[in-house]
Amino acid sequence: MAIDRRTFVAATTAGLAMSAAPRAMAKAVKAPPGPFPADFIWGAATAGHQVEGNNINADCWLLENVKGTAYSEPSGDAANSFELWRTDLELAKNLGLNACRFSLEWARIEPEPGQFSVAMLDHYKRIIEGARAMGLRPIVTFNHFTTPIWFAARGGWMNDEAPQLFARFCDKAARHLAAGIDHATTLNEPNLAGLLQLLLPSGLLEADKAMAAAAAAKLGVPAFLAGNAIYQPDPVKVQANLRAGHTAGKAAIKAVRGDLPVGVSLAMLDDQAAEPGSLRDAMREKLYNAWLRLAQTDDFVGVQNYERSIWGKKGKLDPPADARRNIMGAEVYPASLAGAVRYAYEVAKVPVMVTEHGVGTDDDTIRAWLIPEALTHLKTAMDEGVPVKGYCHWSLIDNFEWGFGYKFHYGLHTLDRQTFARTPKPSALVYRDYIKSHTAGA
Ligand code: FCB
Numbered sequence: 001m002a003i004d005r006r007t008f009v010a011a012t013t014a015g016l017a018m019s020a021a022p023r024a025m026a027k028a029v030k031a032p033p034g035p036f037p038a039d040f041i042w043g044a045a046t047a048g049h050q051v052e053g054n055n056i057n058a059d060c061w062l063l064e065n066v067k068g069t070a071y072s073e074p075s076g077d078a079a080n081s082f083e084l085w086r087t088d089l090e091l092a093k094n095l096g097l098n099a100c101r102f103s104l105e106w107a108r109i110e111p112e113p114g115q116f117s118v119a120m121l122d123h124y125k126r127i128i129e130g131a132r133a134m135g136l137r138p139i140v141t142f143n144h145f146t147t148p149i150w151f152a153a154r155g156g157w158m159n160d161e162a163p164q165l166f167a168r169f170c171d172k173a174a175r176h177l178a179a180g181i182d183h184a185t186t187l188n189e190p191n192l193a194g195l196l197q198l199l200l201p202s203g204l205l206e207a208d209k210a211m212a213a214a215a216a217a218k219l220g221v222p223a224f225l226a227g228n229a230i231y232q233p234d235p236v237k238v239q240a241n242l243r244a245g246h247t248a249g250k251a252a253i254k255a256v257r258g259d260l261p262v263g264v265s266l267a268m269l270d271d272q273a274a275e276p277g278s279l280r281d282a283m284r285e286k287l288y289n290a291w292l293r294l295a296q297t298d299d300f301v302g303v304q305n306y307e308r309s310i311w312g313k314k315g316k317l318d319p320p321a322d323a324r325r326n327i328m329g330a331e332v333y334p335a336s337l338a339g340a341v342r343y344a345y346e347v348a349k350v351p352v353m354v355t356e357h358g359v360g361t362d363d364d365t366i367r368a369w370l371i372p373e374a375l376t377h378l379k380t381a382m383d384e385g386v387p388v389k390g391y392c393h394w395s396l397i398d399n400f401e402w403g404f405g406y407k408f409h410y411g412l413h414t415l416d417r418q419t420f421a422r423t424p425k426p427s428a429l430v431y432r433d434y435i436k437s438h439t440a441g442a
Helices: 005-016 020-030 059-065 081-094 118-133 149-153 162-180 202-219 235-256 280-297 336-348 364-383 402-407 426-438
Strands: 041-045 099-103 137-143 183-188 262-267 270-273 301-305 308-311 352-357 388-394 413-415 422-424
Touching: 041 081, 041 137, 041 352, 059 149, 059 202, 081 099, 081 118, 081 422, 099 388, 118 137, 118 162, 137 162, 137 235, 137 352, 149 202, 162 183, 162 235, 183 235, 235 262, 235 280, 262 280, 262 352, 270 280, 270 336, 280 308, 280 336, 301 336, 336 352, 336 364, 364 388, 364 426, 422 426
Parallel strands: 041 099, 041 388, 099 137, 137 183, 183 262, 262 301, 270 308, 301 352, 352 388
Antiparallel strands: 413 422
16 A cells, blocks of 8 residues: 555654654754844835826836726826835834835936936935834835836847846946845746746736737837736747846846845746656746756855745646635645745745745735745745745735736735725734744743
8 A cells, every 4th residue: 555755754753652752853954944034134024116106108007008908997096106215114113024125217207219318216325224224124126027118119028139128227226226225036937937827827918918009009019928928929038138137137137236135036936746657746846946056156046935835747736625715715835935935945045035926815814824825935945954044024005016906915914095094904924923932032
């Protein structure tokens, strides 16, 4: 009879329980991990387009408002964080965080090709300096999906000039801002661009394709490809250009400030093999490996995890019947973060920064349950030897969740879309208390 790993572990533990000495051993194995290091980075994340509001020169803005849009609603004022950034920093401070992750809006900084706005660069400089003054380490994403309309109208990341255009932006932004940045990432989840079409329902893909065509027609250009487009006519090319963009962008930032840690944030599932011969390794190869190998030359790799995937021989298996679910109906599995982090380190072999992790749900008790559980699994991975520099929860506040608009809630704080008031959810206090009681010397 075949014996699976779980049965084996259970049987072994039962055996150990019979004698006194091994009982102490079993206890040691089960002991909760020790505290996080005193210099661990504790943050919460946002992204420009999702919170700032009125980001009118960005590709998404055009798509949200084009006739036949696939977006459920436009971003509009978002959380008005363009004005209320100091309030956001205070929210982070009040949770006892020592870092905040946010992004630069390329479309504001370079609204026309080659035309850079000093006023907008100054705006982000005020945020960076404001964060530092509050004791928050700024973790800055140079590009979180959205690109300027002119960039998307030239074919976005399909354009062979895209890597150099991005590097030029990184150079200008770094010259103005790098001095105050703590950690920089070039791109957000570029590993999924052009590959989401493998994972998402075909209806979504068709709607995205039609929306891009409507935008191209409106502008009178052959193709309009947004930074977060699901449909990409040539995924291989878009991936190659994004990798070249990361390399050139990183070089531009490093040329300004060689000691600034630079990485890239990757979307990663915790992929598990249900049986020998499962698709897991093939999916890992497709979804992450080229990027993780590229990250071997970076200072760190950003991991963004929300779910696990259990792969059988033919595809993804259903989650267990009793699983807690997020708003999409997918399983909320607290150990998934540690699983994704372990794999990222196994291949990239550089320290990991968790740049996003969280859950989309209207039931905040799920978030309050997830945070401590996931962090304890993460610390266990660290105790096993995986170097993890920090953790940023997605998101600081409820915000504009791309195609899903404001209906999807990932925030530690609620957002009143009329008054822009932010209110901590109970899970925010759970996160605050966890940090306080699980950080060395806190
Ligand atoms: C990630 C994105 C982020 C947010 C979360 C829920 O894929 O990076 O902007 O939408 O998902």
